Amino acid sequence: MRKQEFLKKLDELKPQLQNVVIAQVDQGRGFPYAIGCNWNEKDQQWNIYRNGDRDEHMIIFRTSDEDEAFDYLMEMVEMQLEIHQKDLEVKKRRQQERMERESKLPLEEQKRLKEEREMESKASKIRQVFFCNGFTDEWIKGKRGTEYYVVRRDGKMYCHPRYIKEKRAFVIESVTNKQDAENEILKVDPDIYYMDEPEKEMLKRLDENVMANYM
16 A cells, blocks of 8 residues: 555545544654654655654554555554444443443432533543643642643643532643642632533633643
8 A cells, every 4th residue: 555545545534533543644753642654764664653642652663665564554543443443332332231220220319420420521521632732641649639630741731620510610720840739739720611511612712721821
């Protein structure tokens, strides 16, 4: 498979790849968790790589043959899609089992569990906005217990999306160093992100705030 064939196939798979596989061509390190292929002019070889978190960049295959390089990369893409599909099937089965268990609980408990899941889902999407802007993650032990922070890669910005149950909303707490995060000397952003507001607009507003105030 030549490079242009790969790019065409990748474009056809785009609806399936969204939020599942990040495949890059002709880039250096690129995004966290991406897979990709680039040409090394010095060695006259194609490098096929996989990225982890925290600047992990692992070259897993080298070849001077363009067809071999992009066949290999396409196999990686298809394998990740297959793994994702299996994960979805497992998730669907577990969700059905959970619903059956919860249907036997008192209505008040069912309501509480439903709200808890909605909150966790929204928190995950809020953190994803930070990840898309190059942040990573870290568990930090503070006075309130161990909490999940998103951290700018230079280590000079720690952010924690905090849920306020009474308002059904999130605020962003932030601090510029880990020690203050551990001591919970946190600045609270005045912007509020409500559970019930349109999600697309809320995440766009958050992204603009991250770009303006946390980068």
